Amino acid sequence: MNIFNIIGPIMIGPSSSHTAGACRIGAVVNKIVDNDTLTEVKIQLSGSFARTYKGHGTDRAILAGIMGYKSWSEEIRNAMDIANERGLKYEFIAEDIPGAHPNTARISFTCASGKTGVVEGASIGGGNIRIDNIDGMEVSFSGENNTLFVLHQDKPGVIANVTNLMYWRYGDLNISGFHLSRKEPGGDALMTLELDDLPPEQLITDLKKMDNIDNALLIHAI
């Protein structure tokens, strides 16, 4: 914790969890989409989000985050108009996700390139978020750091190969958080590495070439 957790964040009101945090969940989608153009988003709101989103502007905040606006951008108030101007189709569905954190949003998106994806995250208080699921894979990260995802086969040595590559070729990269999930033994698995620094694009290219690694993705800090 530092002083700017107490004096701050600077944000669009009215609620750090229902507005600022909501916007940041949307921002994760924006980072995943990167340079592609979004054409359609479906936003499912669960728990307290589902019941109170209108009064808190949760819907506008998530949509604004998806379009790349920050939790302090005045554009949040006009997010619907901006989406309409951009030709981005959006839909809000208030429907509980069983077992999810009370402030959870699940965002399904489609891009102009045909790329699709699903991001699920919770607003856990004070504008902080936790992303729980990406494309059906269980994850756990805050979005505060640059986060590296490595989709791989659940085999011995894969984690060592990844961290060795990071250390031997890019010595200054420090890992501040690590999470691993898999669907079944020996099957698809996902590594989540939170990093103190921004790794070079070459790391992603290198990782994708390695044995037992199916894909790698870097999400910049939001």
Place this chain on the structure above:
Amino acid sequence: MLTYNSVKELVDLAVQNKCRISDICIKDQAKKMGKSEDELFEQMEKCFDTMCESAEWGEQEGRRSTSGLTGDEGYLMKKYAEKDGGLMGKPMSRAVSRALAVSNCNAAMGKIVATPTAGSCGILPGCLITAYKERQMPKKDIVMSIFTAAAFGMIIAQKASIAGAQGGCQAECGSASGMAAAALVELMGGTPQMCADALAIAIVNQEGLVCDPVAGLVEIPCIKRNASGVVIAFSSADMALAGIEAKIPADECIDAMREVGDAMSRDLKETATGGLAATPTGKKYRTQVFGE
């Protein structure tokens, strides 16, 4: 080493170093965050500028909340304050109008600084903008005083809580008032111990305050609690400056706040199921905004 874990340690450090609490805080944070003191000051100045903008935006006529339940409180109070100052006199009634205006700004989806939360975002600006504009205090000192407010806020967050869902409104508006009272004392040239006393007095005056927002929105009673939070901050600061000591030390008041928060029913901690939220009128408002 400058690290401190309690109000007492912080006050002792300031006394030993013969400096203000804000000087201790900015040094300590610069070291921990790996930034220069100038950078931190600049970032804090930006926070204060944003507070001023929120107050100005919020006191315009027609600032209604997204739900439509509230609006224009800051505008009405400003108009009233500027006539002859009302019962409280101009500086105080303007402080109240600014606290209302910043809270209006928040409810109308305007830009605010959470100090320490969005629900209590009017208290520190209400106090500090008034010190700046009505008493013409130097901006440099005002910005520094926010470091004192933040230092105490961090101790409260660590030892108790600043979240209504965890500690009730005492954790949000209570903490904000205490932080603002300490900042005001420092601005008026009070000692570090007087800052701690003002903090303790303000906290004690809001001990037990529950978080029972109507329809779960940051509006009723939040907006008006920001107004009363400002009044408590000023009176607590004045008492401390007058030489009235807090009978229970600030650290113990913070412990008591945590204990009271823990003992509070869940219905009274931001769940919108008890207190004002559960009154017939509170429920009527809820239906008005969200339907059956």
